[in-house]
Amino acid sequence: MTGTIIKGIGGFYYIKLENGEVVECKARGKFRNNKISPMVGDKVKISVDNKKGVIEDILPRSSMLMRPNVANVTQAFIVFSTKKPDINFYWLDKFVVLCESKELDIVVCVNKIDLAEPSELNKITEYLSLIGYPYCLIGAKENNRIDELKKYINNNVTVVCGPSGVGKSTLTNSLCGYRAMETGDISEKLKRGKHTTRHCELIEVEGGLVVDTPGFSSLDLSEIDKDDVKYFFREFQDYADNCKFRGCNHDREPGCAVKKAVDDGKIARIRYESYLSIVEEVSKKKLYD
Ligand SMILES: Nc1nc2c(ncn2[C@@H]2O[C@H](COP(=O)(O)OP(=O)(O)OP(=O)(O)O)[C@@H](O)[C@H]2O)c(=O)[nH]1
Ligand SMILES: [Mg+2]
Ligand SMILES: [Zn+2]
Known part of the structure; x- marks a missing residue:
């Protein structure tokens, strides 16, 4: 049987099956040894024996x-x-x-x-x-x-x-x-x-x-590469192809189409300023609040 882990408490996992039923399961010992442990959201294969559920396998994760x-x-x-x-x-x-x-x-x-x-x-x-x-x-x-x-x-x-x-x-x-x-x-x-x-x-x-989720009082962007930040500003993508330099970081480069769009009022200046600040923060690889 396959299902989705909807909750995990004190070593027990609650698996919602496709028919809507929820089964309480333990994880197999092998997960602990493999350094992969089941997490909420995982799609899993389970077996049920004597009303005791066991997670047999974790299906590949699409994101984490x-x-x-x-x-x-x-x-x-x-x-x-x-x-x-x-x-x-x-x-x-x-x-x-x-x-x-x-x-x-x-x-x-x-x-x-x-x-x-x-x-x-x-x-x-x-x-x-x-x-x-x-x-x-x-x-x-x-x-x-x-x-x-x-x-x-x-x-x-x-x-x-x-x-x-x-x-x-x-x-x-x-x-x-x-x-x-x-x-x-x-x-x-x-x-x-x-x-x-x-x-x-x-x-x-x-x-x-x-x-x-618990409220964040700080936000950790340290996993993000500073050169990738520009791709995460969606409205920049309409202009970025027209920058003079390939891989333009829309900062001090001449002929930057994103900066021009900011000057022309097509991209909000406050968004552009956020962009520069986030790049700076990520470059320092620090944790923020
Ligand atoms: N005026 C008003 N207050 C709201 C509204 N929605 C939530 N609140 C109040 O905001 C406060 C915080 O609500 P929570 O739902 O606990 O906030 P949370 O984001 O889950 O907080 P954390 O779990 O600490 O991250 C409570 O006092 C709510 O009653 C709203 O639409 N209007
Ligand atoms: Mg809350
Ligand atoms: Zn540019």
């Missing part, structure tokens, strides 16, 4: 996220809130770069629209339409416009990521329709110095699977 450890993710909902905490475009760009480097489809979700004035929402949508990814403005707490976002679920494995306190768990709960994840007041979190979300589980939403 490290934080949290989830295999075979295909899409990211990048969540920010309008306020509490305030949206931060530079940080949003960093999340986009990270998700692009993992080749995930991206949908930007701006949560807590109830906290923002219409003029503030306009500023946000202006920015988002310049980046060119699909986006949704939502109110997760009141189930506001969640159906719009559900259209992107399909048969993806979607990771819900973003900074702490923006409402990722609240959103996950509105998507699945029950309280699958703990949510928490942001001031409480700060007091405890902890994130509300710690464990990792795939949750079924309309034919797809969704995984909530």
Whole structure:
């Protein structure tokens, strides 16, 4: 039988079979020796003997996220809130770069629209339409416009990521329709110095699977090569072919078509500035916040 690991707790794995049934399994000892261990999202072969399930084999992974450890993710909902905490475009760009480097489809979700004035929402949508990814403005707490976002679920494995306190768990709960994840007041979190979300589980939403993640307080882009960052700015690709030099990094090179597009107002200057800053950060190979 084959299925997908939806949860792992204390050495036990919960495998969802194709018929929807969930089986509790242990992993075979050989995995420990091979230095490969089953992770949430893995497609696995299992056997069941005397009602005891065993994971026999892990099928090849199409992708692997490290934080949290989830295999075979295909899409990211990048969540920010309008306020509490305030949206931060530079940080949003960093999340986009990270998700692009993992080749995930991206949908930007701006949560807590109830906290923002219409003029503030306009500023946000202006920015988002310049980046060119699909986006949704939502109110997760009141189930506001969640159906719009559900259209992107399909048969993806979607990771819900973003900074702490923006409402990722609240959103996950509105998507699945029950309280699958703990949510928490942001001031409480700060007091405890902890994130509300710690464990990792795939949750079924309309034919797809969704995984909530702990909020990131820092974002590690150190695995990314500085020369690759330019490919992760999607709107640059329309111009990059016209740069004078092949492999142009759109920095100080003469005849750069990307810089010209910035000057002509076709690419947002703030995106271009994010690009330069991210290249600089990645070059230093440091960890950020
Ligand atoms: N005003 C408003 N508050 C919201 C909305 N969605 C979530 N919240 C609140 O934001 C706070 C944080 O929500 P969580 O869902 O726990 O945030 P999180 O992103 O999962 O946080 P971590 O797990 O720590 O990363 C809670 O107090 C929620 O009630 C919303 O649409 N509007
Ligand atoms: Mg959470
Ligand atoms: Zn260039």
